[in-house]
Amino acid sequence: MHEKLFTPGPTEVRTELLQQLSTAQIHHRTEEFSRVYDDIQVNLQKLLYTDNPVLLFSSSSTGAMEAAVTNGVKKRCLNFVNGAFSDRWHQITKKNGVPCDKVQVPWDQAIKPELVEKRLNSGNYDAITVVLNETSTGLMNPIKEIGEVVKKFDDVLFLVDAVSGMAGTEIRVDDWGIDMCLAGVQKAFALPAGLTVASVSKKLLKRSETVENRSYYFNLPLLYKYHQRSQTRTTPAIPQIFALQKQLNDIVDDEGIENRFERHKEMAEYVQNWALKYFDIYAEEGYWSNTVTCIENNRGIDVSNLINELVEKYNIRIANGYGDLKNKAFRIGHMGDLSLVDIKGLLATIEDILSL
Numbered sequence: 359m360h361e362k363l364f365t366p367g368p369t370e371v372r373t374e375l376l377q378q379l380s381t382a383q384i385h386h387r388t389e390e391f392s393r394v395y396d397d398i399q400v401n402l403q404k405l406l407y408t409d410n411p412v413l414l415f416s417s418s419s420t421g422a423m424e425a426a427v428t429n430g431v432k433k434r435c436l437n438f439v440n441g442a443f444s445d446r447w448h449q450i451t452k453k454n455g456v457p458c459d460k461v462q463v464p465w466d467q468a469i470k471p472e473l474v475e476k477r478l479n480s481g482n483y484d485a486i487t488v489v490l491n492e493t494s495t496g497l498m499n500p501i502k503e504i505g506e507v508v509k510k511f512d513d514v515l516f517l518v519d520a521v522s523g524m525a526g527t528e529i530r531v532d533d534w535g536i537d538m539c540l541a542g543v544q545k546a547f548a549l550p551a552g553l554t555v556a557s558v559s560k561k562l563l564k565r566s567e568t569v570e571n572r573s574y575y576f577n578l579p580l581l582y583k584y585h586q587r588s589q590t591r592t593t594p595a596i597p598q599i600f601a602l603q604k605q606l607n608d609i610v611d612d613e614g615i616e617n618r619f620e621r622h623k624e625m626a627e628y629v630q631n632w633a634l635k636y637f638d639i640y641a642e643e644g645y646w647s648n649t650v651t652c653i654e655n656n657r658g659i660d661v662s663n664l665i666n667e668l669v670e671k672y673n674i675r676i677a678n679g680y681g682d683l684k685n686k687a688f689r690i691g692h693m694g695d696l697s698l699v700d701i702k703g704l705l706a707t708i709e710d711i712l713s714l
């Protein structure tokens with residue numbers, strides 16, 4: 359029996375999807391491949407409510423985060439930071455030599471649209487980065503409302519890391535004015551790691567053509583050139599692409615996109631109510647995530663012990679608090695293809711172990 363993952367990425371992958379990884383390979387310069395590519399494309403655009411092209415990166419999400427800032431910034435980038443992954447995006451921007459500043463917000467608080475407006479009024483920036491769902495803290499930033507603000511600034515690009523949210527919570531890329539919306543598939547898509555998808559706007563593509571030194575591997579105009587032929591620029595992770603094709607067909611045609619988001623909401627609310635009954639929730643109220651809950655350890659339990667016992671006796675894995683939150687919190691991923699029944703079983707097991 360394998361270890362069932364309730365971690366906020368990588369997540370549990372269904373056997374039917376795993377089987378897609380072991381089929382015969384096809385060549386990526388064939389019509390057969392292009393048909394797979396087009397099928398994926400149509401469904402990704404539905405999932406993200408967008409007409410923008412959605413590019414495929416054979417890398418983890420961090421690669422696409424790097425693509426966003428190396429291709430999308432001419433003047434100066436503003437990185438909004440309220441958790442580990444938004445902080446990483448600032449590091450990525452800096453280490454690539456892209457001019458940038460960071461706005462630090464306490465980890466338990468959301469990025470508010472008013473703050474974004476205030477900082478953009480300086481006129482210093484032509485791009486901002488925000489993480490939709492901070493996997494380290496279980497906090498979901500108000501991307502729609504931030505998008506309303508960014509729309510007032512014509513030359514500012516809105517770059518969004520949606521890694522642990524995409525395919526688990528609604529993201530309306532076109533309505534919300536998101537110029538790049540990226541996510542690795544090992545989180546709410548519930549697929550094996552190794553592939554990242556990202557929608558890119560015309561505005562971003564136009565900007566990127568004028569940016570010098572915009573990386574070779576993560577070069578948006580070049581990636582887009584091949585996209586127009588329904589191909590990837592370099593040899594892609596073909597097994598993962600087969601798995602993504604099947605998963606998108608299952609999401610769009612079998613479960614239904616809106617039903618999928620509704621199921622995530624139900625699981626989230628169940629975990630949140632449970633957390634409030636026995637513990638507390640780390641993130642500011644009103645911004646709790648639909649895909650991961652960070653539970654504050656206000657009872658002083660031994661978190662490492664709980665995790666070990668879940669693994670050793672029940673073959674279940676949850677996650678400790680991230681970084682400084684280790685042992686002060688623990689995280690439950692309620693995303694991907696898990697069901698409310700799975701979640702109820704997990705929480706009942708935790709109650710047993712802790713004698714709650």
Ligand SMILES: *Cc1c(COP(=O)(O)O)cnc(C)c1O
Nearest residue numbers: 418419420443491493521522542
């Ligand atoms: C997991 C995660 C990342 C990093 O993803 P990799 O695929 O490991 O590069 C970035 N941002 C968020 C919000 C994440 O949850």
